Amino acid sequence: MTTGFQHFWIDHALLPDGWARQVRLAARDGRIVEVTPGQRPGPEDIRVEVAVPGLGNLHSHAFQRAMAGLTEATSAGAVAAGGDSFWSWRELMYRFQDRLDPDSFQAIAEQAYVEMLEVGFTRVGEFHYLHHAPDGRPYADPAEMCARVAAAAQASGIGLTLLPVFYAHADFGGVPPSPAQRRMLHDLDGFTRLLERAGDALAPLGDAVLGVAPHSLRAVTPGELAALLPLTEGPIHLHIAEQLREVQACLDWSGQRPVQWLLEHAPVDARWCLVHATHVEPAELQGIVEAGAVVGLCPITEANLGDGIFPMRDFARAGGRFGVGSDSNVLIDAAEELRLLEYGQRLVSRGRNVLAQGEGVSSGRWLFDGALRGAVQALGVAGGLQAGASADLVALDLRHPALQAREGDAWLDGWIFAARQGAVRDVWRQGRHVVRDGQHLQRAGVAKRYAAALAHLLS
């Protein structure tokens, strides 16, 4: 955080009600206090050509960054099993997770967060479940790994909404957990203690948010789910209806589909983020809209894991709220999450500009605005370039070929649809300059620690 007063002068700024010119933005202790268009710059102002608000990444498992690209070959037994799947990937992920210690875990999280900032994600929802030591016993400080997430956020500067995960069962109906899940498990008392300690670990960050994440309906019983909710006033996130096998298992257990079950048995409202919700029927979609919950879409990971395609077109038409997350972090790119979200719908519907509604509406602007709003809601903060929000600014690089000779929403379309990388020039987070000329200021040191951790892990 930058302490004291600070002024930005932004020639073109994307404000909550649209593009504005010659905007003077005042921040105090990293928080925006005033935004005024049509101003002259002061002599000390930080000058920015084009600025948009930092985007929230509403779903991440940071440690999975280190196994990115390592699960792209057919696995042993895949042919007999009818091919690789989400479930065979999960086996590999569990095996990888077993090797992590607090230091390597933190080094990987720092690398992931640096990459997030470099693409314009300024806050992350860390859906964090690697709690215990490799033997499954809690660390001396039960919130050791939560503290490591906080330390990685601190080192990189990214905003953190920590979502400690409660995990107790292997499948619907309270099936006992498997040995591979031993590092994730709690009973309700243990989890309550974890949350208290996690709160302490977040305090130094200043604007961290603490929520709760029942991992999925597979991992918690109805009784546990009900007991978790009073433990937080923050956001509530869970994975839901990502795979058809999970939908079928839920039907076998309850006679209902996962989202249908959740909407009928839990007080789903605007505090909730339903991650994936890939396999939903129209009535379930409508129920999510009416509850005001956010659907957390992770298009790159959903493609990578073969999840399926969320019916975003219908959800958007119904006024549904959404945000994007980098989930497995197989590739960290805010623009590409938005691009793939739109492209999935184009491929399925054989149309163009499918999500933007009305005539003359930019797809890039529609995607960016929607994802910004959804992430703000799901991560429990104020957002956008307005008083009360954190001074999280992303400056676009007008020298980039995809951004040249255009203006306004066309910059967003250029960034999201036409730029490979390099469209983000600078990022300030809580007023602190964290990315300059496309590179995080701590990039070299973080990359070195990451390389050392990886060499050790993969040797």
Ligand code: NGQ
């Ligand atoms: C996770 N990932 O928690 O990392 C999950 C896999 C599970 C995604 N769902 C584990 N993409 O769902 O059981």
Ligand code: ZN
């Ligand atoms: Zn996930």
